Amino acid sequence: MMANLQLTSTLRPSGEVEIALAESAMPEPGEGEIVVEMIAAPLHPTDMGLLFAAADPGTAERVTRDGRTITVLQAAPGPAMAQRRRWDKALPVGTEGAGRVVSAGPGDEAQALLGRFVAIWGGGMYTRYRKLRAADALALPDGTSAAEGAAAFVNPLTALGMIETMRDEGFTALVHTAAASTLGQMLSRLCEQEKIGLVNIVRQPEQVELLRSIGAEHVCSTGSPSFEEDLLAALRATGATLAFDAIGGGRLASQILAAMEQVCAAGGDFRMYGSDISKKVYIYGGLDRGPVELFRNYGSVWDVGGWLLFPFLKRIGPERAERLKQRVAGELKSTFVMTYSQRISLQDVCDPEMLRAAARKATGEKYLLNLQR
Numbered sequence: 001m002m003a004n005l006q007l008t009s010t011l012r013p014s015g016e017v018e019i020a021l022a023e024s025a026m027p028e029p030g031e032g033e034i035v036v037e038m039i040a041a042p043l044h045p046t047d048m049g050l051l052f053a054a055a056d057p058g059t060a061e062r063v064t065r066d067g068r069t070i071t072v073l074q075a076a077p078g079p080a081m082a083q084r085r086r087w088d089k090a091l092p093v094g095t096e097g098a099g100r101v102v103s104a105g106p107g108d109e110a111q112a113l114l115g116r117f118v119a120i121w122g123g124g125m126y127t128r129y130r131k132l133r134a135a136d137a138l139a140l141p142d143g144t145s146a147a148e149g150a151a152a153f154v155n156p157l158t159a160l161g162m163i164e165t166m167r168d169e170g171f172t173a174l175v176h177t178a179a180a181s182t183l184g185q186m187l188s189r190l191c192e193q194e195k196i197g198l199v200n201i202v203r204q205p206e207q208v209e210l211l212r213s214i215g216a217e218h219v220c221s222t223g224s225p226s227f228e229e230d231l232l233a234a235l236r237a238t239g240a241t242l243a244f245d246a247i248g249g250g251r252l253a254s255q256i257l258a259a260m261e262q263v264c265a266a267g268g269d270f271r272m273y274g275s276d277i278s279k280k281v282y283i284y285g286g287l288d289r290g291p292v293e294l295f296r297n298y299g300s301v302w303d304v305g306g307w308l309l310f311p312f313l314k315r316i317g318p319e320r321a322e323r324l325k326q327r328v329a330g331e332l333k334s335t336f337v338m339t340y341s342q343r344i345s346l347q348d349v350c351d352p353e354m355l356r357a358a359a360r361k362a363t364g365e366k367y368l369l370n371l372q373r
């Protein structure tokens with residue numbers, strides 16, 4: 001066995017962010033636990049959030065300190081202060097990944113996984129060996145590789161979670177922004193399968209084509225002069241009054257609410273406080289870290305909130321969550337298929353040029369870490 005290696009990110013009170021690979025002890029499984037030899041893990045926007053600690057990747061450089069070569073970035077004083085609870089803590093990075101179970105502690109559940117390929121999540125996945133409770137692993141179906149199962153949790157469960165949330169809250173259709181993302185493509189396939197109206201909002205013409213090519217019916221580009229009209233037409237056609245917004249900063253959430261209100265109020269009498277139909281935007285991502293601007297030109301029955309996968313799974317309870325996970329496992333090669341533009345090593349994650357490229361979070365540019373290189 002190779003020595004264990006772990007990728008960590010440490011924010012210093014000075015605002016310096018240190019990204020480093022450190023050797024660590026080989027994990028030993030206890031009762032009900034397994035050790036997974038990690039093979040593959042995706043580099044998601046959320047992983048970059050933890051890695052960069054809001055530092056500008058443009059500042060990344062390789063430096064040698066205490067005989068070790070590490071990567072250092074510089075965060076601005078405001079964000080560094082806002083994250084002081086993580087000062088001087090070497091945080092392990094990597095939300096999810098997949099590999100092979102190489103040792104298992106006592107207990108039937110753990111022993112049954114020995115030798116199996118599993119998808120796992122829970123942080124610290126950018127490592128060679130990761131220990132966890134057997135109950136938290138998802139056994140991959142025969143014939144599914146670790147690379148195919150490496151991103152089985154975050155995006156698939158979020159896409160499913162949007163639909164579950166929509167139904168739980170009595171909505172019937174959805175709006176989604178940054179919709180050409182890998183998550184957006186999954187949501188588009190899901191909505192098509194389940195005959196749910198979906199308004200996809202993107203920002204470039206090629207993303208309109210991409211989503212149409214996988215069957216999306218309503219795709220509006222903020223880069224198009226007809227965006228407002230296109231959005232209104234799509235909202236009229238679908239009746240969507242619930243949006244999931246991955247962007248956050250800026251005016252888009254407000255524009256969506258205003259368009260929803262225009263559709264909801266159309267044809268009715270004048271009402272001082274607007275229509276009484278509930279309109280809601282969940283901001284579930286931070287692709288733009290700027291302030292959210294709300295113009296409040298959409299009556300009084302509206303809501304803007306945050307949405308996060310983990311509290312959602314907690315709310316729906318273990319049985320319902322397990323059903324969603326099993327659905328994902330069965331559709332990893334279809335509905336939830338992931339494509340990667342680059343395969344990189346653990347060492348590559350410390351390369352300043354690689355970090356700058358990944359930080360663009362551009363459509364079709366998802367990176368997969370090969371953790372055995």
Ligand SMILES: NC(=O)c1ccc[n+]([C@@H]2O[C@H](COP(=O)([O-])OP(=O)(O)OC[C@H]3O[C@@H](n4cnc5c(N)ncnc54)[C@H](OP(=O)(O)O)[C@@H]3O)[C@@H](O)[C@H]2O)c1
Nearest residue numbers: 045158178180181182183246284285287307308309362363
């Ligand atoms: N809340 C949760 O629990 C949860 C769970 C999973 C994922 N997420 C969030 O879901 C989002 C999508 O994740 P992913 O892995 O699917 O992403 P991805 O595949 O890396 O795609 C990112 C997409 O965002 C677009 N984009 C990037 N910066 C943008 C900006 N400033 N304004 C508008 N569009 C922008 C890109 O389009 P361009 O090519 O035009 O740049 C691209 O289509 C992320 O924000 C992630 O954090 C949240």
